[in-house]
Amino acid sequence: MRLPLYLSAAIALLFSALPFVPAQAQQAEKTVLWQTRCAGESRSAEALICEATQSLRVKENGQLLFKVDIIYPGNSGQPVFQLQAPLGFYLPGKVKLSVDGTGIGELEIATCDQRGCYISAPATDTMINAMKAGAKMEIDFAASASQRQKIEVPLTGFSRAMAAIQ
Numbered sequence: 001m002r003l004p005l006y007l008s009a010a011i012a013l014l015f016s017a018l019p020f021v022p023a024q025a026q027q028a029e030k031t032v033l034w035q036t037r038c039a040g041e042s043r044s045a046e047a048l049i050c051e052a053t054q055s056l057r058v059k060e061n062g063q064l065l066f067k068v069d070i071i072y073p074g075n076s077g078q079p080v081f082q083l084q085a086p087l088g089f090y091l092p093g094k095v096k097l098s099v100d101g102t103g104i105g106e107l108e109i110a111t112c113d114q115r116g117c118y119i120s121a122p123a124t125d126t127m128i129n130a131m132k133a134g135a136k137m138e139i140d141f142a143a144s145a146s147q148r149q150k151i152e153v154p155l156t157g158f159s160r161a162m163a164a165i166q
Contacts, residue, residue: 033154034161040074047074050165054153064116066139068153070123070131072165079123083107084116085141093142095119097127099134099155132159 038050051071057064067084083095089109097105104127107119131137137153 032157032160034157036161036164038165046076049074052158052161052165056151056153066151066153068137068139070128070162070165079128081105081119081121081123081127083119083139085109085119085139086116087112087114088143089117090142090144091117093145093148096138096140098138098140099130100136101138102130104130104137128162131155132162
């Protein structure tokens with residue numbers, strides 16, 4: 001899908017002009033940035049699906065920019081990294097992830113719907129360990145064919161969240 005130039009420019013302007021904060025940081029300075037939850041058909045560890053999540057929102061209006069999840073499926077399955085992003089990406093541009101400046105992955109947009117675009121990939125031990133040791137994860141994405149943007153995701157509390165769900 002190709003967006004008209006004026007629409008691509010408007011999306012790029014949105015990302016560059018609007019300040020964002022982690023959603024939970026809007027409420028209080030001491031609020032935990034990474035939230036955790038587990039749910040399943042029963043309370044047995046094998047049936048629970050647990051996740052750690054952080055949402056980044058536009059400060060002025062609360063609009064979701066990015067939602068980052070690490071999901072541990074039941075039955076001790078391989079953890080999954082998921083990213084929800086707003087519509088308007090330049091899809092061939094891929095999304096590059098890094099922690100404190102060191103690359104940890106380059107991912108393609110998997111699908112989009114009316115709520116946004118989604119990426120899903122295995123959450124490797126290397127990725128999780130880098131996030132535990134790091135201060136911030138950078139999401140580098142293409143707003144248009146000729147313009148890339150970076151958004152920083154604070155990793156404060158990520159280790160605590162992982163300990164709670166692993």
